[in-house]
Amino acid sequence: MTGLQVRIAVADAPAAGEVRLLELDRHTIGLYRVGDQYHALADRCPHRGAPLCSAGRAVRGIALDHGIPTRGAGPALIRCPWHKWDFDISTGRCLVQPRLRVRRYRVERDGDDLIITLRHPTPEGAAGREPERAAFTP
Structure with missing residues (x-):
């Protein structure tokens, strides 16, 4: 399996409490x-397979303090x-x-871009290859 990474401009990334959807490699x-961290999640609930990101919603006014839900300013759930x-x-x-x-998928900041890693490269794969540019779905 070769690695798959995509590059997205931070300017196009979601604001706190919002979600942006990407269609990447099926x-x-x-x-x-x-907060100031970006997180990429599969659009599939592990319980029964519901469309979690596209149909779920971020819960506002709740934050996690050492794993315990508490009142907070921004959504964390x-x-x-x-x-x-x-x-x-x-x-x-x-x-x-x-x-x-x-x-979850790894998200790293690289200057004005975010790099999302779907799969890690194998030694004979595309290691060192520049991540392809991706766009959000409408």
Whole structure:
């Protein structure tokens, strides 16, 4: 398997409390901002497969303090549209069933861009290849 990384301009990234969707290599990914950190999550609830990022919503007024939900200024949780289970955007962990986690993808800042890694390159893969440019879905 070769690596797959995409580059997105920070200027196009979501504001806190919003999600931007990307279609990448047959994957739908939701990009979130919590504080000054960006997080990329699979658009699939690990409980029953609901469209988590495209149909779920970020929970406002809740933050996590050492994993405990507390009142906060910005959203740190995403709520599944089917069963209303909440997931920590930063870790992917489910608050109802902590063993369940949403698949997360690494997000790194590179100057004015974000690089999202879907798969890591194998030694014979595309290591060192420049990430391709991606655009958000409308």
